[in-house]
Ligand SMILES: [Zn+2]
């Protein structure tokens with residue numbers, strides 16, 4: 001049922017004598033006068049709720065607070081401080097933005113203005129090709145505040161297509177959307193395209209005749225919109241306009257380019273301030289900026305978009321990550337393999353990648369009399385060929401093949417982003433071939449392995465997401481799916497972490513668990529995935545000989561723990577804001593002689609630290625100490641060791657620990673060597689010797 005049918009039903013029931021009864025989410029019932037609205041219901045429950053209510057969920061649809069409630073309806077009051085509430089606030093604030101712009105630039109045309117994550121935008125075309133400048137944003141904000149102060153109502157109306165076209169006679173984008181509704185009414189209902197947030201395809205599809213809804217704020221400002229909205233602009237106000245960007249009409253580069261204004265809006269001044277603070281933090285931590293400042297990596301134009309080069313310091317961190325990963329994989333019973341970067345197209349035909357992943361692949365190159373070769377976007381088929389290279393026995397299972405495999409994916413230039421979305425990357429990729437009976441245990445130890453690894457890298461706030469069988473076509477029997485999904489679910493819930501079900505969100509070839517990690521500022525990153533695959537063993541005809549001497553099909557598990565080394569690197573830079581823990585820091589300690597006559601002693605301290613296997617350098621006395629300390633802090637060196645006259649005599653150092661403003665004096669060299677060595681331990685290993693120590697916990701200063 002559409003919200004408009006509710007509207008109709010509400011009118012039908014609202015005119016009768018006597019009261020109505022509605023049911024609340026807790027199953028309780030409320031009696032109200034006939035014609036009572038969502039706002040009346042909220043007021044009847046409490047003053048606080050009346051103030052916080054934004055919209056009503058009526059039998060599963062969000063509707064305006066001012067809508068009369070039908071008798072017997074199931075209702076839920078949605079408040080501002082919820083995802084749905086913020087969505088409505090943001091959408092309503094977008095309308096106010098449009099009204100302000102149309103007021104300031106008479107003749108401006110407006111396109112669409114949906115809510116988005118954390119905010120909203122609106123697309124405009126200004127008369128005479130005028131461009132917004134960032135200086136315009138404060139003016140627009142001021143006009144928006146005036147509209148908000150006026151407490152304008154959002155009044156809903158339903159129009160026919162021709163009424164809509166007439167109302168928006170001067171607004172070509174709105175007319176195009178309305179024409180889309182008309183077309184949708186006679187076709188399959190999906191014609192609203194990019195305008196979807198403004199339209200109710202369900203409405204268009206169900207009404208048959210086609211209709212449009214509008215929200216009017218003043219005699220002159222009305223917007224095409226499916227709603228719902230806040231009852232009045234006075235409910236808004238905690239917003240900020242963020243920036244201006246270009247955007248193509250309907251997201252199509254062949255269409256006219258419009259100007260997009262982005263904004264954010266929240267339920268309270270505190271929530272807005274917290275969001276702006278998060279943005280500032282995110283900017284401070286931006287791995288692209290820190291990557292340049294700390295001389296870790298770059299993206300030379302000469303190489304191309306999304307293709308990174310790692311500089312010595314970044315290369316060192318990367319090597320430490322990889323070495324650590326190799327050691328852990330070795331311990332966990334993985335076997336190391338290597339496979340090439342390109343292959344004949346047949347391999348990806350067999351695997352199915354050319355059917356369902358071709359868009360994400362680089363175009364083929366032709367070699368050897370017209371034979372097409374592809375850069376690999378995934379390592380899976382290569383590992384499968386290794387499995388299939390000879391007859392396999394159950395005694396070899398589980399067979400775990402691991403590789404730092406470099407893959408290439410054709411990401412659109414618009415989505416390429418620093419190290420987190422690249423075109424060339426190296427996955428810490430493995431494929432596990434096991435029997436069905438081994439699957440549950442294998443998944444369990446795998447998840448422990450992943451979580452342990454992420455924790456060693458300082459990520460320890462997780463939740464898990466379980467993606468289950470999609471509707472319709474899926475490979476594998478019901479029984480196999482049920483078994484694998486149940487195994488994943490059991491394994492996931494045994495970890496004591498929150499488990500979010502992504503019902504039907506799995507790939508057609510098998511269920512999956514993904515590990516979502518929250519970083520130091522609370523952002524969520526999808527890290528590792530563990531994917532069960534029923535399809536590829538079938539497509540490649542994989543078999544092993546069982547203890548019963550007959551052939552069986554193995555189960556295949558795909559897993560990448562870092563995801564890609566590049567992306568994980570980028571996430572770590574942001575998580576640590578560039579201040580890598582001692583075990584990963586490119587320079588763990590730096591010795592600063594106070595004057596040039598302390599340089600010999602500085603060399604001795606340097607040698608002592610090096611002898612302990614630590615990464616240390618000396619910043620000589622050719623510059624003032626203050627400047628060298630500042631540089632060391634900027635480079636985020638964990639330990640700055642200053643040596644002066646008394647240190648030379650006593651065999652000590654002054655210690656500036658990263659993040660502390662209290663330098664320690666007169667620390668014996670042997671003590672600091674031991675302290676830094678301890679801090680450089682992670683995951684039970686001494687970084688210098690590779691010898692296991694216990695208990696293995698990283699001590700990050
Ligand atoms: Zn709207």
Ligand SMILES: [Zn+2]
Nearest residue numbers: 379380558559
């Ligand atoms: Zn794979």
